[in-house]
Amino acid sequence: MKSPVIVWLRQELRLKDHPALAAAGANGRPVILCFIRNTATDRPWLPGAASCWWLHHSLREISQKVQNAGGKIVLRSGNPAEEITSIAIESGASAVYWTNAIEPSDRKDELLLRAELEKNAIGSEGFEGNLLFDPAEIKSQSGTPFRVFTPFWKNCLKAQASMRAVQQSSMPVFSQTALESESLDSWNLLPERPNWGKQFDSVWQPGEDGGQAALSNFVHRAPDYEQDRNYPAKDNTSRLSPYLHFGNISAAQAFAATNQQNLTSEGALSFQRELGWREFCAHLLFHFPQMPEKSFRPEFSKFPWIEDDNALADWQKGCTGFPIVDAGMRQLWQTGWMHNRVRMVAASVLVKHLLVHWKHGQQWFWDTLVDADLASNSAGWQWVAGCGADAAPYFRVFNPVLQGQKFDPDGDYIKQWVPELMDLPKKYLHTPWLAPAEVLKDANLEIGKDYPAPLIQPDAGRKRALDALAQLKKL
């Protein structure tokens, strides 16, 4: 009887195109899958509430699949190094395999586990699988990590030959283990009181099957992606982000799928560029592990942020008085996701018009997004705030009214998520506070009662942000 190999799952909750799993199951070796709910108290960035929802359903799906194949997933809570070593000893495993992670605390866990396993003469190996490229391999000509996206992605495309390819492998043999496992339900990953996730079920199908379905659905829409992706009402983004974050599908699968079908389509190339941004953010976090905590540009530690709990709460609830922002924030709360264009506008309003520290926005998105990803979320917020790598120039301040008029010209998106504005004529949909009294009356709307007045006038907010940034330059 061959001794089993353990595969430690984290953010690669799939069975196909899984290099660590394929290697573990090679030559008919029995495989034990395990997932450790990390309860180490010194660990920052434990999964947020929406992430927990997705995690629950992904784990349930994969564990069902493994069960159907005659095995089971071992679920444990605690410190990964200790738990996995003890699982390995209990099961007589010859080795533990995993997929290399990017998050600093995950990488620390890998080192600790490797050391623990070595002490017990158990093998260990980390595999690629989450990204298209190994972030340690990509360097500019001067040998340093890239800090600008375009040269980074050019470099990646030039090196396409060394991009990780999709791996076809048959289902491994799963060990019929008697190892103890906690029950998924006992982890209480789903919301209860209140059950804010009740709309999630109708919007998402977490897991590998849902990911494959979303990918093939997107491939048909990809030709129009370039044109339509900026219009939230058209809803022609890929919606693959949570599947990619949890590894329900791999980035390599997504890249390959859009390559086959639409080799020459602008839309496919533009989508692959977005995969490139995911890759770039991971690259940044890998090389600059402080990114989630500290501004990339050190001078921003002196930025005159305003601690304004009321403004923050209004922003979180979708009550800023800017319809496009409020629509986005409510879409986020109700579905765990927000359209990319609207994310930029909502984020810009928080950090520029309201001068609230980007960390508060980062934290809220972390808790509410089903696709919350430490690398992308942190890099994105720093980009909007202007303190990140390859960040927006300081003078680039989104005007929430103009953005709404440009990208939701008929107000369909706004009306979907801010129904109290339903009867307002198109002319005032983006500026309800400017509507004449009789128009408001006809629309059954009282500003300040049915819908808030804007927290700050767009031009005043813009000026205040530019002044704050100018002040920073003088220091």
Place this chain on the structure above:
DNA sequence: TTTTGAGTTGTTCGA
């Protein structure tokens, strides 16, 4: 080696 040009997602102003 040094210089030069270009760089995800914008807005405003003045011609």
Place this chain on the structure above:
DNA sequence: GTCGAACAACTCAAA
């Protein structure tokens, strides 16, 4: 109404 320029500072690659 449309269009180009201006709005920094810095990274990277190519000339």
